Amino acid sequence: xxxxxxxxxxxxxxxxxxxxxxxxxxxxxxxxxxxxxxxxxxxxxxxxxxxxxxxxxxxxxxxxxxxxxxxxxxxxxxxxxxxxxxxxxxxxxxxxxxxxxxxxxxxxxxxxxxxxxxxxxxxxxxxxxxxxxxxxxxxxxxxxxxxxxxxxxxxxxxxxxxxxxxxxxxxxxxxxxxxxxxxxxxxxxxxx
Amino acid sequence: xxxxxxxxxxxxxxxxxxxxxxxxxxxxxxxxxxxxxxxxxxxxxxxxxxxxxxxxxxxxxxxxxxxxxxxxxxxxxxxxxxxxxxxxxxxxxxxxxxxxxxxxxxxxxxxxxxxxxxxxxxxxxxxxxxxxxxxxxxxxxxxxxxxxxxxxxxxxxxxxxxxxxxxxxxxxxxx
Numbered sequence: 001x002x003x004x005x006x007x008x009x010x011x012x013x014x015x016x017x018x019x020x021x022x023x024x025x026x027x028x029x030x031x032x033x034x035x036x037x038x039x040x041x042x043x044x045x046x047x048x049x050x051x052x053x054x055x056x057x058x059x060x061x062x063x064x065x066x067x068x069x070x071x072x073x074x075x076x077x078x079x080x081x082x083x084x085x086x087x088x089x090x091x092x093x094x095x096x097x098x099x100x101x102x103x104x105x106x107x108x109x110x111x112x113x114x115x116x117x118x119x120x121x122x123x124x125x126x127x128x129x130x131x132x133x134x135x136x137x138x139x140x141x142x143x144x145x146x147x148x149x150x151x152x153x154x155x156x157x158x159x160x161x162x163x164x165x166x167x168x169x170x171x172x173x174x175x176x177x178x179x180x181x182x183x184x185x186x187x188x189x190x191x192x
Numbered sequence: 193x194x195x196x197x198x199x200x201x202x203x204x205x206x207x208x209x210x211x212x213x214x215x216x217x218x219x220x221x222x223x224x225x226x227x228x229x230x231x232x233x234x235x236x237x238x239x240x241x242x243x244x245x246x247x248x249x250x251x252x253x254x255x256x257x258x259x260x261x262x263x264x265x266x267x268x269x270x271x272x273x274x275x276x277x278x279x280x281x282x283x284x285x286x287x288x289x290x291x292x293x294x295x296x297x298x299x300x301x302x303x304x305x306x307x308x309x310x311x312x313x314x315x316x317x318x319x320x321x322x323x324x325x326x327x328x329x330x331x332x333x334x335x336x337x338x339x340x341x342x343x344x345x346x347x348x349x350x351x352x353x354x355x356x357x358x359x360x361x362x363x364x365x366x367x
Binding site: 152153156157160161164165168170172173174176177178179180181182183184185187 | 305306307309313316317319320321323324340341342343345352354356360363364367
């Protein structure tokens with residue numbers, strides 16, 4: 001009723017025209033009859049729209065909201081997973097640093113051990129070489145002595161033959177024979 | 193050659209020499225020839241070479257011994273060499289010498305010296321060896337330059353060695 005009153009207030013005065021309609025006397029507002037019918041029609045159209053399209057729009061909006069929420073949730077989950085992954089990577093990086101440090105430490109330890117072993121082995125080999133060299137020297141000296149003695153013996157043997165053959169004249173031969181006869185003759189019952 | 197065959201040849205030579213009544217002479221000549229044969233490689237090669245015909249080997253023996261030994265000795269050596277037993281001549285003769293000495297209850301004493309012994313030295317040496325061994329001795333002397341000086345006497349398994357060669361060898365061994 002109040003709305004109609006308001007409409008009447010804003011409606012302009014109109015004058016009838018040749019029986020088909022009315023003509024507004026106001027330059028902006030339509031005549032009151034058109035205003036009322038137009039308002040009612042508008043209300044009906046708005047009502048129908050609200051009645052028929054409202055649930056669809058409402059569902060669409062609801063779905064959109066759910067989709068947006070889902071996207072937000074997915075993003076949050078992805079962000080969380082990314083954060084976890086980042087944590088893992090950071091942890092892995094820490095592990096890699098620790099592993100690298102451990103490997104460096106192991107390599108240093110092994111290098112030290114290798115160096116120590118090498119020093120010990122080289123020392124042992126040097127000692128062995130020195131011992132063998134000393135033994136070789138002693139052996140060589142012994143061989144030299146033996147060879148010298150053998151050489152002296154060989155020359156001496158040759159000299160003996162030469163001296164004896166030069167000394168054994170006929171008289172010496174006879175002396176040897178007579179000496180043999182005398183020696184054998186002096187022994188009795190057994191031969192030497 | 194087997195010992196039995198050597199013994200057989202030695203026995204045959206011994207019986208022939210004894211039958212001829214020249215055992216002592218033949219034994220002595222065979223012994224001396226054996227020593228020459230022992231010391232001469234050329235003679236050994238000539239008398240043991242199978243490529244040399246037996247007649248040729250016998251001719252060599254007759255050339256060597258003809259006029260220097262009895263015909264019995266020459267024929268016996270010729271027989272051994274002609275039958276292809278030249279390699280066993282030394283063993284056969286040594287066996288013959290032992291057999292001949294044994295037939296007279298004597299032991300053979302082989303004496304080697306660098307120079308020849310006089311008859312007097314041989315007699316005194318024989319007596320000395322008999323005195324030393326207590327056996328009757330048949331003395332066989334061999335001139336062997338390899339002894340250098342002194343005397344080595346072998347009676348059976350007994351050796352009395354007083355040669356310069358042995359002393360030199362001992363000295364060399366000590367050196």
